[in-house]
Amino acid sequence: MIDSHKRRGVMLVFCAPSGAGKTTITRQLLEKDDLISLSVSATTRAARPGEEEGVHYFFKSVDGFKHMIADDELLEWAEVFGNYYGTPRQPVEEALSAGRDVLFDIDWQGARQLREKGGDDVVSVFILPPSSAELERRLRDRGQDADDVIMKRMAKAGAEISHWEEFDYVLVNDNLEQCLASVEHIIGAERVKRERQMELNAFVKKLLTD
């Protein structure tokens, strides 16, 4: 039914503190839903062995990246440890126009920029851990890290969580299957929102005149 009427894709933004389960959920979502693809970022950092241009990143010079910023060719961008990372506007716009959804792996700051540029195309979801004890457990499980490292991660998680109120939907991930089901509900619902179905006007006109 969705496919029978051309629709504009959505920009899906999932944010969460590390340890909330975002990586697992997004991986499973991308495996299950062929209409969703992961956004490819532009970066000024050097390509690592095996990384392909246009697949893993669009590799840019610092000057090239700064020109993209100046020309408003980026939906969001940030500088991290001296390297620039950002989302080129054009490939995203092409995907949305073709009725494909684009998933973004960005933090709350990127999400905020994306909302400013993307408007109603942006659907944002915040994923929360079920408890701080569970969050700490998940962060510890990642390896034999020293307590101070864990504490730093907890602090970073807290900073991310503090922006939960900026998001359209909020999921508490105490059950992966239920959380993934909710994500699928959100996407399924956003796809049938009136304003995303670009050919409904023509369809209804035909319905009323035939």
Place this chain on the structure above:
Amino acid sequence: MIDSHKRRGVMLVFCAPSGAGKTTITRQLLEKDDLISLSVSATTRAARPGEEEGVHYFFKSVDGFKHMIADDELLEWAEVFGNYYGTPRQPVEEALSAGRDVLFDIDWQGARQLREKGGDDVVSVFILPPSSAELERRLRDRGQDADDVIMKRMAKAGAEISHWEEFDYVLVNDNLEQCLASVEHIIGAERVKRERQMELNAFVKKLLTD
């Protein structure tokens, strides 16, 4: 996951021309989802055999009904062939506060009144038939009706369809299973919208202070 956090219910409004399949979809939805109940209307018409007060209708005198209008106790109301029909506010508010969703069987005019009174609690879905030919076929299948009766139904359907743009979601029912799935997506998504999860503030506060 949804159940683990108290949420405010939603007012679900499905509108469609007769022949679009709304009755089948709502019946299957009510069978599948225990959290949704059908709104009980107040009416001034006489009870028919088997109709129970508070189950099928709240039966009111004309004076009683007019007092409910005057006291703003109705979320929407209309006069049909000399009888009054309307939706009492209190039982709906009690259901929403308890985290139960309420489904309304009303037309576009009722939906418009409901939006004015219900605000963000209202989630409205318009169901369209796949084509005017299919709509006519479905209307004819209902019995050996004369052409002029069919034509009257088609005209009434057209009048209802002309208000499709007032709705949040639009479904084209060319496949009942897909249409029902979309309805379930819509409800599942609306339930995890941030502003409907009333205890998230307390939950996040605990998450950040524990």
